Amino acid sequence: MMAMKTSPASSASNDFTERVRENLEEIQSRIVATGRDPNEIRIVAVTKSFGEEAVHAARASGIHHVGENYVDELELKRKALDSEPLTWHYLGALQTNKINRIVEFADLVCGVARVKEIEKIARSARAVPIYLQVDFTSSPQRNGATPDELPELVARARDCGLEVRGLMTVAPADPDGARTAFELTRRLTDELALAECSMGMTDDLEIACNWGTTELRVGRGLFGPRQPLTPST
Numbered sequence: 001m002m003a004m005k006t007s008p009a010s011s012a013s014n015d016f017t018e019r020v021r022e023n024l025e026e027i028q029s030r031i032v033a034t035g036r037d038p039n040e041i042r043i044v045a046v047t048k049s050f051g052e053e054a055v056h057a058a059r060a061s062g063i064h065h066v067g068e069n070y071v072d073e074l075e076l077k078r079k080a081l082d083s084e085p086l087t088w089h090y091l092g093a094l095q096t097n098k099i100n101r102i103v104e105f106a107d108l109v110c111g112v113a114r115v116k117e118i119e120k121i122a123r124s125a126r127a128v129p130i131y132l133q134v135d136f137t138s139s140p141q142r143n144g145a146t147p148d149e150l151p152e153l154v155a156r157a158r159d160c161g162l163e164v165r166g167l168m169t170v171a172p173a174d175p176d177g178a179r180t181a182f183e184l185t186r187r188l189t190d191e192l193a194l195a196e197c198s199m200g201m202t203d204d205l206e207i208a209c210n211w212g213t214t215e216l217r218v219g220r221g222l223f224g225p226r227q228p229l230t231p232s233t
Helices: 008-033 052-060 071-080 096-105 115-123 147-159 175-191 205-210
Strands: 042-046 065-068 087-090 108-112 130-133 164-169 196-199 215-218
Touching (some): 008 052, 042 052, 071 087, 096 108, 175 196
Parallel strands (some): 042 215
16 A cells, blocks of 8 residues: 655655644743643734734644734634634734724734723724723833733623623833833733733743743744734735
């Protein structure tokens, strides 16, 4: 009986999936080294600028949550892969004129930071859960609400019938700044009695684990360097 030949494309796909599995194991080992249980920390595979093969590889590795930063990519991948048992996170900055499209394809909308965003999501066809983004840098390039704005945002979201699932933040690049941001985000999550504290990415996941993250958003650590992308979103 002749052995079945594997096509080059199939072999490349299998190799990529194997690398993602190995990378996930490395991430889990880094979590364990902090004293945390990897089973208690959700991994969101950030697949922006990667193709559908990244989503397939993440799913084959046991990851059930996928994050996208651009609505065009979210729509294309969700339509192509909707049979996959995945939860889709929208992680990008919100533009109110695109919220209806985002809500149509995302199961969670992260990065919410303004009352008008909350009200627009609440008026959309699907009342999806949200994460509020908190920013400690005061930089105009960074999305996020100030800590003082969070109680009002939580109250408004609940008045509108939305579930505020948790808080998220993107830390400064320096370790000291990351520690401060993560410590404060964890404290605010507890004070507001929210379930999720989404903080930490490839480079700072140990610091996030030490400060009690419940969710890591990982792209490069799973899939390797990103390719340049200039999306029309």
